[in-house]
Amino acid sequence: xxxxxxxxxxxxxxxxxxxxxxxxxxxxxxxxxKAAVGAKIxxxxxxxxxxxxEDVEAAIITxxxxxxxxxxxxxxxxxxxxxxxxxxxxxxxxxxxxxxxGFFVDTDKEDQIKITELPELEKEMQKAIKNGEKIxxxxxxxxxxxxxxxxxxxxxxxxxDEKDEVAVYKLGDFVxxxxxxxxxxxxKIKNFKLLSVAGxxxxxxxxxxxxxxxxxxxxxxxxxxxxxxxxRAEIKERDHRTIGRDLDLFFVDPKVGAGLPYWMPKGATIRxxxxxxxxxxxVADGYEHVYTPVLMNVDAYxxxxxxxxxxxxxxxxxxxxxxxxxxxxxxxxxxxxQIYKHHIRSYRELPIRIAELGMMHRYEKSGALSGLQRVxxxxxxxxxxxxxxxxxxxxxxxxxxxxxxxxxxxxxxxxYFRLSYRDPKNTDKYYANDEMWEKSQSMLKAAMDDLGLDxxxxxxxxxxxxxxxxxxxxxALGNDETMSTIQLDFMLPExxxxxxxxxxGEEHRPVMIHRGIVGTMERFIAYLTEIYKGAFPxxxxxxxxxxxxxxxxxxxxxxxxVREELAKRGFxxxxxxxxxxxxxxxxxxxxxxxxxxxxxxxxxxxxxxxxVRRYGTEEQIxxxxxxxxxEIDADVKSYSREK
Numbered sequence: 331x332x333x334x335x336x337x338x339x340x341x342x343x344x345x346x347x348x349x350x351x352x353x354x355x356x357x358x359x360x361x362x363x364k365a366a367v368g369a370k371i372x373x374x375x376x377x378x379x380x381x382x383x384e385d386v387e388a389a390i391i392t393x394x395x396x397x398x399x400x401x402x403x404x405x406x407x408x409x410x411x412x413x414x415x416x417x418x419x420x421x422x423x424x425x426x427x428x429x430x431x432g433f434f435v436d437t438d439k440e441d442q443i444k445i446t447e448l449p450e451l452e453k454e455m456q457k458a459i460k461n462g463e464k465i466x467x468x469x470x471x472x473x474x475x476x477x478x479x480x481x482x483x484x485x486x487x488x489x490x491d492e493k494d495e496v497a498v499y500k501l502g503d504f505v506x507x508x509x510x511x512x513x514x515x516x517x518k519i520k521n522f523k524l525l526s527v528a529g530x531x532x533x534x535x536x537x538x539x540x541x542x543x544x545x546x547x548x549x550x551x552x553x554x555x556x557x558x559x560x561x562r563a564e565i566k567e568r569d570h571r572t573i574g575r576d577l578d579l580f581f582v583d584p585k586v587g588a589g590l591p592y593w594m595p596k597g598a599t600i601r602x603x604x605x606x607x608x609x610x611x612x613v614a615d616g617y618e619h620v621y622t623p624v625l626m627n628v629d630a631y632x633x634x635x636x637x638x639x640x641x642x643x644x645x646x647x648x649x650x651x652x653x654x655x656x657x658x659x660x661x662x663x664x665x666x667x668q669i670y671k672h673h674i675r676s677y678r679e680l681p682i683r684i685a686e687l688g689m690m691h692r693y694e695k696s697g698a699l700s701g702l703q704r705v706x707x708x709x710x711x712x713x714x715x716x717x718x719x720x721x722x723x724x725x726x727x728x729x730x731x732x733x734x735x736x737x738x739x740x741x742x743x744x745x746y747f748r749l750s751y752r753d754p755k756n757t758d759k760y761y762a763n764d765e766m767w768e769k770s771q772s773m774l775k776a777a778m779d780d781l782g783l784d785x786x787x788x789x790x791x792x793x794x795x796x797x798x799x800x801x802x803x804x805x806a807l808g809n810d811e812t813m814s815t816i817q818l819d820f821m822l823p824e825x826x827x828x829x830x831x832x833x834x835g836e837e838h839r840p841v842m843i844h845r846g847i848v849g850t851m852e853r854f855i856a857y858l859t860e861i862y863k864g865a866f867p868x869x870x871x872x873x874x875x876x877x878x879x880x881x882x883x884x885x886x887x888x889x890x891x892v893r894e895e896l897a898k899r900g901f902x903x904x905x906x907x908x909x910x911x912x913x914x915x916x917x918x919x920x921x922x923x924x925x926x927x928x929x930x931x932x933x934x935x936x937x938x939x940x941x942v943r944r945y946g947t948e949e950q951i952x953x954x955x956x957x958x959x960x961e962i963d964a965d966v967k968s969y970s971r972e973k
Contacts, residue, residue, distance in 0.1 A: 404426075421439050423484065470498050472489060501516075522549075523547055588706070590707050611736060622668070624658060634667075636660060640660060645657070659690055659691065667822065667842075677833055684713065710850050711849065741969075748786050754767070800812045818843060876903070892955060895955060923945055
């Protein structure tokens with residue numbers, strides 16, 4: 331027997347007998363043999379015990395590589411399975427996965443594993459780690475595994491896709507499959523943490539049983555684990571779902587509709603302020619706001635191309651019984667096209683700017699739904715401008731200026747520009763017209779170059795009908811997210827036969843500019859909630875001032891009078907009339923993150939004044955009611971920016 335192993339640098343090592351990955355690594359360098367945790371053999375992850383006996387390409391993986399971390403986490407997931415099975419023999423096991431976020435294991439038993447049981451599972455895992463229990467890599471017949479998992483329907487489902495000979499791992503009597511590469515023993519899984527539990531439908535289908543998904547993470551170094559746990563604590567503190575519950579902003583109840591948020595009075599107030607702001611801003615910028623139906627004949631979406639390119643994300647059409655098929659709209663563009671087509675248009679009218687807070691519906695899978703960020707019903711701050719060819723650059727710059735003005739008012743500073751192009755090889759996703767794509771992409775790029783703005787270019791991120799400028803923001807949780815878009819579209823005007831009468835008296839085809847300033851109300855308010863940690867600036871806060879009488883009987887009437895004075899001037903204030911101690915009420919106001927807490931006692935009542943405490947401070951300042959009204963008025967009018 332003789333064979334060669336080709337290494338990443340192109341060099342080769344020759345062998346005359348089979349070698350394990352561990353032996354291969356040691357033959358390259360003794361230190362590499364000690365650091366190795368696995369290898370990529372012909373592009374596939376393999377464990378240290380994997381035997382090489384033919385010509386292959388190989389790259390050794392160490393704990394410094396990302397793939398090494400994947401191997402560690404997969405091993406932790408395997409150990410969790412084994413320990414959970416020892417503790418709960420009746421337990422059934424489903425999917426398992428390890429990636430850059432950590433690992434998870436799906437489990438199922440009559441009484442699902444609770445988060446309070448995780449510390450005990452961790453303790454048992456630590457014992458196995460301390461003992462350095464051996465993990466054996468081998469293979470078994472599919473028929474043998476079927477016998478082992480005869481009482482576990484989930485594993486039997488997964489076995490259907492396996493070949494007759496299945497690669498497996500063993501830890502004592504426990505055996506499982508579906509792992510690419512694991513460590514040869516449990517000794518290196520020292521720095522790990524079981525994080526949480528959540529429900530997960532089997533294979534992601536809501537018609538299947540709900541399993542219990544246990545999440546965890548692991549690192550080679552304790553410092554890295556500590557840093558990750560600190561980051562996760564920050565994420566939890568900023569999670570809009572947690573803040574939304576604590577501040578009573580919104581809720582989603584799967585029993586009455588998954589992905590369909592209910593806005594509570596405080597959340598609705600924030601949304602209403604944002605909506606009024608954006609509508610006023612757009613109207614001042616020359617947009618005509620409209621209302622259009624959420625239902626449309628499915629033929630319109632066939633014409634637009636949404637039916638061909640976006641059908642999987644649309645709800646099934648509704649058969650009205652007389653041949654008419656109505657569709658819940660996934661996009662507003664065809665609706666605004668109908669507004670444009672309703673009249674004969676002249677070149678003198680262009681640009682025509684149409685905007686709407688348009689409600690849309692998208693068929694998101696249950697597993698993808700998340701608070702306000704991924705929903706099935708959403709309201710988009712949408713707009714479409716119809717322009718002549720020579721108006722594109724000027725209108726593009728105008729839209730971008732509007733976006734930047736809005737960002738300033740919301741104090742959004744962490745963003746970058748991305749030009750999103752089609753992938754010319756992806757003929758299924760993108761409308762097939764090379765000339766149109768080349769023309770629109772070059773015009774969009776030229777518009778950005780004219781403005782002297784830096785941008786990155788991303789192939790394959792365009793809409794199916796045209797290229798776009800995406801403004802990418804960093805959320806408080808560190809995720810990259812599209813906040814705003816400007817899209818150039820030659821296709822829809824062509825497909826819907828849009829025209830305007832030019833100066834020459836002839837019909838001409840307009841160009842359509844799609845734009846979203848702040849995206850959907852749902853996602854934008856989720857973003858703001860996390861950025862502000864629920865401490866909304868005064869102009870956005872659902873309650874701007876909490877008024878607390880020191881003594882209800884003596885000062886309650888004056889507190890009501892102060893609230894009325896504030897309400898008359900358009901400020902949102904509440905009086906806490908509850909029969910609770912003063913200190914408790916003040917702490918509650920701070921917990922609810924109200925910008926101003928006003929405490930009213932004898933001195934304030936006699937002087938027609940207020941005692942003011944700003945959120946997040948201990949300082950209390952007494953001032954006249956008129957002075958406070960001037961202060962809060964300036965705070966709101968400046969969009970709560972530092973003066």
